[in-house]
Amino acid sequence: MENALIAWIGIMSVYGFILMGLDKRRAKRGEWRIPERTLWTVALFGGGIGCYLGMQTFRHKTRHTSFRLGFLILALLYVGAGIWLKTAA
Template sequence: MNELIISWIIFMSVWSFAAMGFDKKRAKKRGRRVSEKNLWLLAIMGGGIGAYLGMIFFKHKTRKTGFRIGFLLLAAIYILLIIFALGIDLSFINIA
């Protein structure tokens, strides 16, 4: 089951990254865009890491605070989910 979760997150992250790149390309050419709703949906459905990396890499939607904060939070959630799915022990982190 853990492999399925990790595979899903990777798949959705690649898709989200590509969607950010595609939308940036279309924005430059003034073509038909990927809707913000669809970008959010991809990020929420598991692609938060790819959406955040795509935002940074393509310098796309970086002026929108909601995207910056939201995609970062989603990326953090999915990274934690991967860490837990892999069974990585985080007990060495001392939060006091």
């Protein structure tokens, strides 16, 4: 069970990272954007680490305080959860 949750967090984090990069590229090109609601949903359901790392890597949404703080808090929660799951097993 613990490994499945850690795997889920990993998969969602990769997905969140990709979405942040894709949305940044679309923003630069003036194309259709990924809704902020989608980014938040992915972050809330396990992708907080990837969304935060994507935000920092692609310098995307960094001016939005809600994203800076929210993604950071979610990333820290998921890192903590992963550590707790590994040590509790």
